[in-house]
Amino acid sequence: MALVNIDTALHDAIRFIQKSPVDGGVEILSYKRNRTVALLRIDEKTISVKERGYREEETRVTISDLAKFLKPILKREFPRSRKVRFFKFSSPDELNRIRQKI
Numbered sequence: 001m002a003l004v005n006i007d008t009a010l011h012d013a014i015r016f017i018q019k020s021p022v023d024g025g026v027e028i029l030s031y032k033r034n035r036t037v038a039l040l041r042i043d044e045k046t047i048s049v050k051e052r053g054y055r056e057e058e059t060r061v062t063i064s065d066l067a068k069f070l071k072p073i074l075k076r077e078f079p080r081s082r083k084v085r086f087f088k089f090s091s092p093d094e095l096n097r098i099r100q101k102i
Contacts (some may be wrong), residue, residue: 029085053077
């Protein structure tokens with residue numbers, strides 16, 4: 001898990017999801033780990049965006065529309081954050097683990 005500056009988080013998330021295998025992805029967490037946005041690669045062109053925090057939603061979006069779709073979500077879920085945590089995963093089962101909250 002790495003702490004990343006919020007200004008580069010959008011670019012880094014897109015870069016990580018493009019390199020991840022099918023059923024893998026990246027999870028973006030707040031510093032306190034109480035809000036998350038998970039990007040799960042469904043197939044070569046489709047990404048599932050799971051938002052858990054202020055809203056509880058799951059949406060599917062194409063990889064070409066991801067940047068435009070993800071920008072307002074990051075603003076909504078991490079409004080005052082300067083740093084966010086990135087967690088890469090290789091299976092959707094890893095998203096259901098219990099995390100220690102700070």
